[in-house]
Every structure is written in structure tokens, then in C-alpha cells.
Amino acid sequence: MKAEDSDVVVIGGGIVGMALAAFLAEAGRDVMLVDRGEGGGSTANAGSLHVQMQSRFMQLYPENVPGMERQLPLYPKATRFWQALETRLGADFELKKNGGLMVAENRQQLDFLHVKAERERKLGLSVDVLERDALERIAPYFGPAVVGAEICHDEGKLNPLRANAALRAHALAEGVRLREGCAVTGLAREADGYRVALSDAGAVRCATLVIAAAEGTGKLAAMLGFTIPTRAEPLHMNITEAAAPMIGHLIQHADRMITLKQFATGQIVIGGGWPADIAEGRGVPRTRLDSMIANVTLASHIVPAVSPLRIIRTWAGINTSVDGKGVLGPVTTHPGLYIAVPGDAGYTLGPLSARLVCDTILGLDPGEDLSDYSPMRFA
């Protein structure tokens, strides 16, 4: 079959691929975005804008901590980038930067937060550790179990449903050609670019190929003969019915898995790393009752006002991890090929990661040294 042509093909229509396609189209490039339409992390995520190091990742992957620390200065920039994007698109993402609290339930956890905060301050973050009295003045909703918290002033939250929809509309308005419900089944290098084979039996030829396919990136990279060790991590999420406004901050825990925040519409979103399953056959994520019970029990324990609220929906999504750092930039052995995988808390990092890779493709100075994030570290 004769292949269609496109200057650029972006594989993956999550926050990274969609933003990248839109930014490239703004610069006048002819862009086709291909997505298999199963929904990735960006449609499942909880809308937390993370900045401080997440204790969950530190405990799960201690070997990744040096990589996380190196990437840390990108996070406050990423939240500012989100704010600027909301303004530039004239959209309302319900974005609020009220700060994020990582709570402790005992002296040992509070000591851990002191050490963590000290490291983070040296890396340029704006953080403080609050004992119970000071915490109560800004967050009176915590139960008696909470003895203190680290506050990171740059953290916040947004409504990902609104942000994703606004970005998609913007990409379409800029002329991005969306090919949704279509998986990439084959990639081949040609004399002057790449041939992308699609599950609808079509194919596209392009000079520039960007793989922004999150956990799918490893398989796609293997089709071109190189390694990106992406790992899929299925996660469970819960949301309550709407309640009167009470929680302004993003909440996490120093030692246990939770994120908790209240949307502008009153619902409380509860997640933070509780596992989901992968359904046999189709490979889609599936919620777990034990995760739901443990997650909402912990939420009620630290914020008792959550306990009378009904859970109105649960869902599961696939998160992607690599080695604690993003994988951003050119594959130097393959001219015209770029990788865009954002790293931990990838929704927070998504639009900024897209901008950095977009500038590299356009031959502009991205304003960051991307050598730490190079895909070539796995060569």
C-alpha cells in the first residue's frame, strides 16, 4: 500500500504527544499524531502538580533517587509552564497553586521530612517543615494522627479533563492531523526518514518521528533496534461525591501511599500509587477492591471529613517509569528520531517536556541542558 506523507509523525496522544504536536504545528510543521486510543496515563491521572520528591518513588526505587534529584529543578519550572500555557490558550484548567503538604504521623517520619527538605532546598525548591501547631493554622482539616508536614510552596492541582480537552482543541486548531484508534504496528528506517505502519493497514512516511508513547515506547524503540526500558505500572484511583470546599492543598504522606486533593467542583480525588491489575487479553488496566478500601481508609484516617463521603467512581490507568528521569531528545544513531517520555509525575512534567523536545527538533535552544535525559544513556 502507498504510504501517506507527513513532515512529522508523533506517536502517542497523551499530554506529551498532544502538546508536542501542537507546539510543532504552531511553528508551521505538518504534523500527524497517531494514538491507539486505549487511553494512557494522561486520561487516568489525578491532576496533582508535583514538585517535592515523592516518598513513594523514593521507597519503591531507591536506586533512582540520584536521577530524581537531578531532575528536581525541572518541576517548579514545569508548574510555571502549566500556568503560562493556561493563560496563553485562554483556557480554564482549574489550576491552583496553593502548595502541597506531605504529612507525617510520628517523629521518625517528621525527621525524614526535615532531611528531605534540606536536600530539596539545596536543589532550589521552596519548602518548609511545619510542626502540628503551625500546620493546623493553614490546614485545620487534618485528623489527630498527623503531627506535622513538609510544605512545598510550588505544588498545586488542576483538572486534567479540562486541560486535556483544551490542549486537544488547540492542537486541532493549529492543524494537527489526529489519527486516533490506530496503533503503530511497525517502524522501519528508510533512506530519508521513517515508515510507520498502522493497525488499520495504512502507513505514513515522515522525515521526523517522535515516540511519545509512555510505556509503549520500549516496544516501539525495539522495532528500530534500540532500547528504552519503559515499565508499565497499573494504578488505582477513586473520586468522592462533591463536598463543600475544605481542602486547598495537594496532600501526600511521608511514608504511605496517598495523594488527595479537592477539585474546584468539590469532589475529592484520592490515589497515590495503589496498584491496579492488568486485565488478561486486552492488556487494559482494571481497578482493585483491596486498593480502593486501603486507599480511602487511609484518606479518612488523615482527613476525617472524607469518611462520610461516598465514592462515586473508581478507575485505573497505566503509569510509566524508567530510571527516575525523563527520556527526552534525539536518538543520535537514527537521524530524525526523537523520544519524549517525561519521567516520574509525568503529567506535571508533560507540557514542559514537550516544549524541550519541540525546541530541539526545531533547532532552537531549549534553555536546559538535556544531556542528562538523553535516550542514548541506554545504548
Ligand SMILES: Cc1cc2nc3c(=O)[nH]c(=O)nc-3n(C[C@H](O)[C@H](O)[C@H](O)COP(=O)(O)OP(=O)(O)OC[C@H]3O[C@@H](n4cnc5c(N)ncnc54)[C@H](O)[C@@H]3O)c2cc1C
Ligand atoms: C492513575 C494515575 C494517576 C496519575 N496521577 C498523576 C498526577 O496526579 N500528576 C502527575 O504529574 N502525574 C500523574 N500520573 C502520571 C502521568 O499521568 C503520566 O506520567 C503522564 O500522563 C504521561 O504522559 P504521556 O503523554 O507521556 O503518556 P500517556 O498519557 O500514557 O500517553 C501515551 C499514549 O501513547 C499511546 N500509545 C502507546 N503505544 C502506542 C502504539 N504502539 N501506537 C499508538 N499509540 C500508542 C497510548 O494509547 C497513549 O495514549 C498518573 C498516572 C496514573 C496511571
